[in-house]
Amino acid sequence: MIREVVAQLWNRRAGYREGCRGLQLLSDFPELQHGATLPHCGRRHIQITHRFTTDWFTAYEEICMSITGKVVLVTGAGQGIGRGIALRLAHDGADIALVDLDQTKLDAVADEIRQIGRRATTFIADVSDRAQVHAAVEHAHSELSGFDVIVNNAGIALVGPISDATPEEVSKIWSVNVDGVLWGIQAAAAKFQALGQRGKIINASSIAGHDGFAMLGVYSATKFAVRALTQAAAKEYASDGITVNAYCPGVVGTDMWVTIDKRFAELTGAPEGATYEKFVGGIALGRAETPxxxxxxxxxxxxPDSDYMTGQAGLIDGGLVYR
Known part of the structure; x- marks a missing residue:
């Protein structure tokens, strides 16, 4: 039987006050039972899934210095980096709303998440459509009883010289890579504001958002634009307690890079695999990236460890682009 609260965290670990707003400590940790409910930790009630030690700070770290119990929406979640993100966040304790265009792929990822022991829901949406993105956020909140983080991951590539880019190609890639992020920012921020809570917006940029690559000029432009949106949104929503950051992958061994490599081969006459190997050869850590x-x-x-970080675009590329 849980005996209710005896101590305020603030007076014992001042350095962590903001990381765990409103946490009230239970008086006798050995009496905590599996499946019990812990009063709020800056979000909804959290169910205890394991027995704590008698150390109150260990209990605090296990609950509040993690993403346990958070609801995260991930776009482009059916494969590649998006799938990797969804699975990692589930392993770290989050419940995941999966958004993509392919229901079969979404169902497969959702099954993997449920096997981990977390909740998952799926939603078909074209991120270039503002109404569909807003509907996806509403679905996540409704189905998972909360909404804490959005990962605007969906994106496509375009390989070719700038001289050959067509209006149709530019419109398509811009609508997914930039508009999709914009609509995700809008929808998430509006939901956080409506709920009266803080939140996190995480956007997909790229090494191509730091360094414009030849034959990837239009793609690079979209990823520079994502960085600009990230910085502007960080400034606009800071007063609401909403942080906005971006991640910038490099050469990742996914289907997208297979497509990029094949297109380079068609345009340059290089053997398939040569472009990929050339890029990987420039990575300081000596290997391709994984999801x-x-x-x-x-x-x-x-x-919560990134609570004091906003407007940033972090490079995770093994040492390929230096900024």
Missing amino acids: DDVAGFVSYLAG
Whole structure:
């Protein structure tokens, strides 16, 4: 049986006051039972899924210095980096709203998340459509009884010389890579404001958002634009307690990079795989990136350790672009 609260965290660990707003400590940790409910920790009630030690600070760290119990929406979650992010956040204790265009892929990722022991819900949406993105946020909140973080991950690539870019190609990539992020920022911020709570917005930029690459000029422009939106939104929403940051992957071994490599081969006559190997050869750490490499940084951005960080675009590329 849980005996109710005896001490305020503020007076015992001043350095962590803002990380765990309103946490009230239970008086006798050995009496905490599996499945009990812990009073609020700056978000909703959190269910205890394991027995704590008698150390109150250990209990605090296990609950409040994590993303346990948070609800996170991830776009482009059916494969690649998006799938990696969704699974990592689920492993770290979050419940995930998965958004993409392919229901079969979404269902597969949702099953993986449920096997981890977290909740998952799916929603089909084209991120270039503002109404669909807003509907996805509402769905996440309704189905998972909360909304704490959005990861605007969905994106597409365009390979080719600037001289050959068509209005249709530019419109398509811009609508997904930039408009999709813009609508996600709008929808998430509006929901956080309506709920009267803080929140985190995390956007997908790229190394191409720090360094314009030849044959990837239009794609690079979209990723520079994401950085600009991230900085502007960080300034606009700071007073609401909403942080806005971006992650900038490099050469990740996903289907997108397979497509990029094949397109380079078509345009330059290089053998398939040569462009990929050339980029990987320039990485200081000597290997290609994995979705897990990206997901670890996104988990940091989603959690309380990044609470004092906003408007930033972090490079996770193994040492390829230096800024």
